Amino acid sequence: MPRLALGLLKVSKHNFPADPAGRMDEFALTVSQADTLLRAKFGGAPDLRMLVAPEYFWSGYGVIGRTVPVLGPIAMDRDDKHRIYGGLKKISKRAGSLVLVAGSIFYHKPGQTRALAYNVCPVLRRGSFLLKQYKEFDDGAAGKNAGRFGYDVKDSDPFFEVDGVGVGLEICGEHGRLATWNANANRTVDLQILISDGSRFLPANMVVRNGGFAIHTDMNGNSVSAGVYPAGGPYTTAHALPPDGISGAQVNGGMVMTYSLTI
Known part of the structure; x- marks a missing residue:
């Protein structure tokens, strides 16, 4: 039974400035500090290490919406997205076998008739991409940005496997x-991960196997914004597993919550 050392990055969008400059350096430090904690789990011998960041982590937040102004993610351009990819590959290479579910990047690029927005969560290990998970549909942020972007998606399966562990990955409203x-793919889902900005697990949408775990981290900053739950739920704060460690003073006032899980 694989032993997973897990870290969840818990942050609030209320602490995130519209300009995400400098976040890569902060994230590199967070990953380094978190991985030191994760390597020490299970007497220094975990089988798998993983760090998960929330949706829109790379986007920066500001006021969006013309009719009803709200605090929301600001879409960056495609060149900025590629720079983030480059930085994440360097961080991941330094972290070795750590699986980095790096939160999502909300970006835009030119389309045939109007600019289009995308929302992608990269997953990396040893400096290479395991998955680029594109959110299937927009939650309204694209149309509320100043450019009033359309929304598009690229093909990606919501699943990856690492060292024999099957991981399902979903982004908020999808x-x-x-x-x-999985109704057609019929894969074994040992871990079901949801990254979000104002969402939570719904029992009808759960496919994690018995004995596995549901993992959630949310940018909204509410009381259920990060948690780990045994398969079968209930998926409420009262039933979340307590972390066995917390590292504060992380990127933008966040914290890393750590867990030792036998899958």
């Missing part, structure tokens, strides 16, 4: 996509 996909 929760349920994994269940639909």
